[in-house]
Amino acid sequence: MQSLTLSFLVIFALAIVGYVVARSRALYVADGDIRRLVSLPSQHALNVAMSTAIPPLAAILIFSLYARLTDGQVSWLAGFVFIALAVTGFALSMIGIKRETRARNLAERWIMGLLIFASTIAIMTTVGIVFSMLFETRNFFSQYDWRSFFFSTSWSPNFRGDSALGILPLLWGTLYVSLIALIFAVPIGLFAAIYLSEYAGPRLRSVAKPAIEVLAGIPTIVYGLFALFIVGPGLRDYFAAPMGLGDSALSVMTAGLVMGIMLIPFVSSLSDDIINAVPQAMRDGSLGLGATRSETIRQVVIPAALPGIIGAVLLAASRAIGETMIVVLGAGAAARLSLNPFEAMTTVTVKIVSQLTGDTDFASPETLVAFALGLTLFVITLGLNVLALYIVRKYREQYE
Amino acid sequence: MTTSLLTADARTTKRNKAEARFKAYGLGAIILAMVALVFLLGSVLGNGLSAFQQTYITLDVTLPEEKLDKSGERDLAVMSKVTTIGYAPLLRDALIAAIEAQGIETTLSKKDIGNLISKEAAATVRNRVLANPDLVGQTVTFDLLASGRIDGYFKDRVTMESAALDSNTSPEALMIADALKDAGMVATKFNWNFFIWADASDQRPEAAGLGVAILGSLYMMAVVLCLALPIGVATSIYLEEFAPKNRWTDVIEVNISNLAAVPSIVFGILGLAIFINFMQFNQSSPLVGGLVLTLMTLPTIIISTRAALKSVPPSIRDAALGVGASKMQSVFHHVLPLAAPGILTGTIIGLAQALGETAPLLLIGMVAFVREYPAAFSPDAGLFGEPAVALPVQVYNWTQRSDPAFFERAFGAVITLLVFLLIMNAVAIYLRRRFERRW
Numbered sequence: 001m002q003s004l005t006l007s008f009l010v011i012f013a014l015a016i017v018g019y020v021v022a023r024s025r026a027l028y029v030a031d032g033d034i035r036r037l038v039s040l041p042s043q044h045a046l047n048v049a050m051s052t053a054i055p056p057l058a059a060i061l062i063f064s065l066y067a068r069l070t071d072g073q074v075s076w077l078a079g080f081v082f083i084a085l086a087v088t089g090f091a092l093s094m095i096g097i098k099r100e101t102r103a104r105n106l107a108e109r110w111i112m113g114l115l116i117f118a119s120t121i122a123i124m125t126t127v128g129i130v131f132s133m134l135f136e137t138r139n140f141f142s143q144y145d146w147r148s149f150f151f152s153t154s155w156s157p158n159f160r161g162d163s164a165l166g167i168l169p170l171l172w173g174t175l176y177v178s179l180i181a182l183i184f185a186v187p188i189g190l191f192a193a194i195y196l197s198e199y200a201g202p203r204l205r206s207v208a209k210p211a212i213e214v215l216a217g218i219p220t221i222v223y224g225l226f227a228l229f230i231v232g233p234g235l236r237d238y239f240a241a242p243m244g245l246g247d248s249a250l251s252v253m254t255a256g257l258v259m260g261i262m263l264i265p266f267v268s269s270l271s272d273d274i275i276n277a278v279p280q281a282m283r284d285g286s287l288g289l290g291a292t293r294s295e296t297i298r299q300v301v302i303p304a305a306l307p308g309i310i311g312a313v314l315l316a317a318s319r320a321i322g323e324t325m326i327v328v329l330g331a332g333a334a335a336r337l338s339l340n341p342f343e344a345m346t347t348v349t350v351k352i353v354s355q356l357t358g359d360t361d362f363a364s365p366e367t368l369v370a371f372a373l374g375l376t377l378f379v380i381t382l383g384l385n386v387l388a389l390y391i392v393r394k395y396r397e398q399y400e
Numbered sequence: 401m402t403t404s405l406l407t408a409d410a411r412t413t414k415r416n417k418a419e420a421r422f423k424a425y426g427l428g429a430i431i432l433a434m435v436a437l438v439f440l441l442g443s444v445l446g447n448g449l450s451a452f453q454q455t456y457i458t459l460d461v462t463l464p465e466e467k468l469d470k471s472g473e474r475d476l477a478v479m480s481k482v483t484t485i486g487y488a489p490l491l492r493d494a495l496i497a498a499i500e501a502q503g504i505e506t507t508l509s510k511k512d513i514g515n516l517i518s519k520e521a522a523a524t525v526r527n528r529v530l531a532n533p534d535l536v537g538q539t540v541t542f543d544l545l546a547s548g549r550i551d552g553y554f555k556d557r558v559t560m561e562s563a564a565l566d567s568n569t570s571p572e573a574l575m576i577a578d579a580l581k582d583a584g585m586v587a588t589k590f591n592w593n594f595f596i597w598a599d600a601s602d603q604r605p606e607a608a609g610l611g612v613a614i615l616g617s618l619y620m621m622a623v624v625l626c627l628a629l630p631i632g633v634a635t636s637i638y639l640e641e642f643a644p645k646n647r648w649t650d651v652i653e654v655n656i657s658n659l660a661a662v663p664s665i666v667f668g669i670l671g672l673a674i675f676i677n678f679m680q681f682n683q684s685s686p687l688v689g690g691l692v693l694t695l696m697t698l699p700t701i702i703i704s705t706r707a708a709l710k711s712v713p714p715s716i717r718d719a720a721l722g723v724g725a726s727k728m729q730s731v732f733h734h735v736l737p738l739a740a741p742g743i744l745t746g747t748i749i750g751l752a753q754a755l756g757e758t759a760p761l762l763l764i765g766m767v768a769f770v771r772e773y774p775a776a777f778s779p780d781a782g783l784f785g786e787p788a789v790a791l792p793v794q795v796y797n798w799t800q801r802s803d804p805a806f807f808e809r810a811f812g813a814v815i816t817l818l819v820f821l822l823i824m825n826a827v828a829i830y831l832r833r834r835f836e837r838r839w
Contacts, residue, residue: 068678068679068680104726104729105726108726108728111728112642112728114634115634115635115637115638115642116638117634118630118631118634118635118638119634119635119638119639119643119652120652121631121635121698122635122652122655122656122659122698122699122702123651123652123655125659125670125695125698126655126658126659128670128674129662129666129667129669129670132669132670132673132674132678133666133669133670133673135673136673187429188429188432188433189429189433190429191425191426191428191429191430192426192429192430192433194426195423195426195427195429195430196430198426199423199426199427200430204430208430208433208434211433211434211437212430212433212434212437214437215433215436215437215440217752217821217825218440218756218818218821219755219756219757219758219792219817219821220756220758220759221756221758221792221795221796221814221817222440222444222756222795222814222817222818223440224758224796224799225444225795225799225810225811225814226440226443226444228799229443229447229807229811230443230447261433261436261440264433264436265433268433292415292416292418292419293419293422293423294418294419294421294422294423295415295418295419297422298422315661318661318663319661319663321663322662322663322664322665322666323663324663324664324665324758324759325758325759325792325796328759328796329796329799349663349665349759352665352669352763353665353759353762353763356668356669356672356762356763357762357763357765357767362677370669371669371673374665374666374669377663377665377666378662378663378666381661381662381663382658382661382662385658385661386658389657
């Protein structure tokens with residue numbers, strides 16, 4: 001580790017020195033007359049600095065990954081190699097400073113390399129997500145039968161072994177909470193969007209639209225707290241207990257209701273864009289034939305916008321399925337298959353959190369199951385997103 | 401039967417009613433959403449504002465030399481051997497003396513009277529004495545934290561009825577507190593320490609603060625800013641200005657839009673598997689938290705940066721190219737500065753998102769109980785390597801405690817978080833209004 005830090009310092013120092021020296025050397029080569037140079041001194045300087053720093057930094061990156069894979073230590077020899085690389089780059093580029101050198105092109109080639117590298121980080125993230133989960137999921141399935149994971153209806157992890165780890169109760173809880181959330185969010189969001197784009201005057205629009213969007217900017221932990229301390233006890237005391245449906249403050253209804261509030265701005269702003277994209281001529285045609293505004297909306301605007309709206313709903317559903325903090329604080333931890341929305345149930349995300357926090361042992365199926373759950377979650381949400389994008393793209397071009 | 405345009409027939413009336421109903425649904429939806437927002441913010445404020453107030457007891461405490469510094473040499477090494485257990489009786493005796501001086505009669509045992517004062521108060525006094533050994537032998541006036549129940553009594557969380565059922569306090573204790581308040585010795589005032597102190601154990605909610613959490617969040621924001629901004633801008637420049645239209649760039653684009661919709665907890669799993677298990681970075685460190693949040697906010701920053709780059713008209717690029725700039729120069733010298741306000745706005749919004757994110761941080765071990773302020777750099781742990789918590793995670797931690805005094809703190813922490821977010825978003829809106837150019 002020490003040799004790495006040292007190499008970093010040497011490389012950066014050399015790059016800075018290179019920048020300064022190359023500037024004056026370029027001027028020196030031109031005998032002090034900048035007009036004799038093809039490239040500006042600063043471009044020569046940039047080229048030297050980058051030729052010095054980038055190859056060893058790339059080498060350090062590759063080498064430390066390799067060392068991690070093979071559990072090796074970074075020795076002083078490696079540090080020596082890095083510094084040698086830096087010195088070589090420094091010397092070669094310094095020798096390359098001549099009057100006719102096209103330093104701008106050389107420097108820009110390095111910058112281009114950096115830009116391309118940056119753009120691959122997004123790819124590497126996805127690869128990292130998929131691989132980290134696939135790897136541990138494979139470990140999990142080597143210890144636990146995949147059929148009982150996917151088809152068993154009982155979830156009772158037991159750290160002494162002999163646990164039942166069926167995903168069905170968790171999936172049921174996830175879908176139930178999401179369904180309730182969508183039942184609240186979709187009508188409210190859709191009607192809000194319709195009203196804002198078709199009826200509202202500029203005054204109401206300028207107040208209501210930002211206000212609804214504030215809901216989208218509130219962190220989910222705040223919604224979770226709201227569910228746990230305000231909505232949960234409220235629902236229990238005024239609905240569940242009087243109706244004899246249960247006495248649990250944590251419930252599917254609590255989490256679903258609060259998640260519905262969270263999703264309102266999501267549905268409404270997406271639908272708003274889509275409704276606004278429907279050409280005005282279609283509305284005018286309908287109104288001209290004598291339809292009222294609501295008839296126009298129901299029979300012309302909504303059908304035209306339907307693919308986009310379905311896409312928005314699917315995106316909202318994917319959000320709801322992947323949401324964590326609201327269900328951790330609002331839905332409870334008991335895995336059960338029940339139809340009563342006022343009972344506590346649990347979701348996939350809650351169980352990922354509970355299996356991976358605290359003392360974790362990466363050899364036991366009780367911990368590894370979290371990765372299988374995560375992969376399932378990833379696949380479901382990815383599928384919904386791809387489907388949503390597909391629907392939106394396929395039908396959007398109709399009116400353009 | 402004659403028909404007239406002036407009298408609506410049955411069908412028209414029906415249609416008009418349907419129209420009015422439809423409009424009412426729309427308005428109702430908006431009102432519902434607004435009510436939800438007001439109710440949410442109102443209940444957060446209503447439950448959390450009291451966290452910014454704290455009850456203190458003002459006491460004259462005698463600091464006897466024979467108890468605190470037997471040698472009499474004011475040697476810090478010797479004096480620090482007296483632990484908080486040695487200080488607690490002094491505070492208790494001071495309180496008993498004060499109660500007697502006020503002429504308040506009580507049947508409460510000495511121990512129960514001592515419980516009026518927070519367990520943290522002894523540590524406060526001890527730190528003051530160790531910082532200034534000359535205080536020993538004098539009688540000094542201290543503002544001491546009252547215990548959580550007394551604090552709760554003055555905030556209407558604890559009542560006489562609930563105190564009667566509570567093993568940690570009693571109605572008599574509350575009556576003493578009332579009498580002391582009448583005597584001006586107990587006061588509830590603004591609690592700056594809420595933003596400074598670290599988290600506290602289960603028994604002393606009155607001493608719990610957000611100091612470590614704010615510091616941890618700050619470190620993570622620094623990591624996110626230093627990584628996500630350059631990487632995001634570089635990616636956007638490549639994709640928007642240079643990338644050839646081919647399958648590879650298509651893959652990158654689809655990938656980025658999909659990453660934006662991946663549930664945040666999946667990023668937590670990634671962080672746990674890659675950064676902690678594989679790369680062996682320290683658990684619960686702001687570095688790992690920052691890296692995970694960087695990956696999470698990258699898509700947001702890339703999407704807004706690309707929009708900002710796209711809004712710069714091609715004529716700017718053409719003009720630069722026309723006077724001999726290279727493509728790279730036209731981008732870095734002209735397009736990027738013109739797109740900077742948009743990029744900055746997008747970055748701030750991305751940072752605000754990252755600041756409020758909780759789920760991935762739970763998985764990388766930031767739920768740990770941390771009392772020490774993390775250092776930005778330490779030789780053992782490296783850069784941002786010391787354990788810390790983050791603001792939203794602190795909220796979660798406090799919801800998991802048994803003492804209801806922590807719930808008020810959780811809401812207080814949420815208010816703090818929302819104020820930070822409000823400031824960030826206000827800055828973003830200001831930047832957009834001030835610098836946005838329409839071409």
